[in-house]
Amino acid sequence: MNAADDIQTRWWKLEEKLIEKFGKKPDMESILFLIGVQEVNGAGHKFTKEQKEDLMHIAVCTLLMSSGYYEHEGWDEDGWPHFKQLKEYKMMSLFEQENLLKDHVLFYFAQNEFL
Numbered sequence: 001m002n003a004a005d006d007i008q009t010r011w012w013k014l015e016e017k018l019i020e021k022f023g024k025k026p027d028m029e030s031i032l033f034l035i036g037v038q039e040v041n042g043a044g045h046k047f048t049k050e051q052k053e054d055l056m057h058i059a060v061c062t063l064l065m066s067s068g069y070y071e072h073e074g075w076d077e078d079g080w081p082h083f084k085q086l087k088e089y090k091m092m093s094l095f096e097q098e099n100l101l102k103d104h105v106l107f108y109f110a111q112n113e114f115l
Contacts, residue, residue: 035059
């Protein structure tokens with residue numbers, strides 16, 4: 001089994017757990033939104049379209065901190081985290097980008113004892 005197969009197998013298990021919890025299969029954007037909401041303790045809040053995009057960006061930064069792409073700089077007056085990019089992304093195919101994000105999402109959920 002190669003690494004991509006392992007990521008996909010673990011991804012399907014995560015999707016099953018999320019379906020059990022939320023009643024439908026989430027796409028990557030929904031998962032990133034969920035992580036962003038978790039990071040700002042925003043459960044139950046209504047968000048504007050711009051805030052939803054910001055939450056997905058927060059999720060990506062949070063996920064990629066573990067690989068040294070970002071560091072947390074602090075919080076603004078509204079309680080939203082801000083990040084500093086530490087290194088550039090290397091050129092990757094869409095498949096590689098998706099697997100990078102999936103791997104980091106899986107790590108995030110494992111760290112938060114969801115998996």
